[in-house]
Amino acid sequence: MIDARCSCGAVSLSLPGPTNRVAACHCIECQRRSGAPFGVGAFYPADTVTIFGTTKEYVRPAESGGTVRSYFCPDCGSTVYWKADNLPAMIGVALGAIADPNFPAPIKSVFERSKHVWVEITGADVEHLPHCSIRKTSS
Known part of the structure; x- marks a missing residue:
C-alpha cells in the first residue's frame, strides 16, 4: 500500500x-x-482506494464530454483526486499527492493540442493524442 495526501495531511488516500x-x-x-503546464494522474479502480478526511468538491464540464469532479483539501487547497463521469469506476490521483520520484511515468499524453511548446513527454511506449480518447457513450 502507498499513500497520497494533500500538503497539510488533512486529506489522504490509501x-x-x-x-x-x-x-x-x-x-x-x-x-x-x-497550476502547472499539465496535470498528471495515476488512475485506480475506485473500489481499491480508501479516502480519509473531508474534501471539498469542484464540478466542471470536461473537454472530452461529461463532468469532472475534483476533490481538494478545504484547509490547504491541494487537489488530491478526481472522478470523471466518463470513467465511473476509476479515480484519478494527482501524482504530486503521491510524491514518489520513482513512481511510473505517464503512458499517455492527452490534449496535446494545448500543450506548452517546451514540454516534452518522452518514452518509447507513450501514446500522444491531440485530444482525449475516452468519450462518454450514450446509454
Missing part, C-alpha cells in the same frame, strides 16, 4: 500500490487545476 495507468493531461482546465 492506494494498493503503483499503477501503470498514468496519464499527463495538457487541457486548459488541468493546467488551471494543477
Whole structure:
C-alpha cells in the first residue's frame, strides 16, 4: 500500500500500490487545476482506494464530454483526486499527492493540442493524442 495526501495531511488516500495507468493531461482546465503546464494522474479502480478526511468538491464540464469532479483539501487547497463521469469506476490521483520520484511515468499524453511548446513527454511506449480518447457513450 502507498499513500497520497494533500500538503497539510488533512486529506489522504490509501492506494494498493503503483499503477501503470498514468496519464499527463495538457487541457486548459488541468493546467488551471494543477497550476502547472499539465496535470498528471495515476488512475485506480475506485473500489481499491480508501479516502480519509473531508474534501471539498469542484464540478466542471470536461473537454472530452461529461463532468469532472475534483476533490481538494478545504484547509490547504491541494487537489488530491478526481472522478470523471466518463470513467465511473476509476479515480484519478494527482501524482504530486503521491510524491514518489520513482513512481511510473505517464503512458499517455492527452490534449496535446494545448500543450506548452517546451514540454516534452518522452518514452518509447507513450501514446500522444491531440485530444482525449475516452468519450462518454450514450446509454
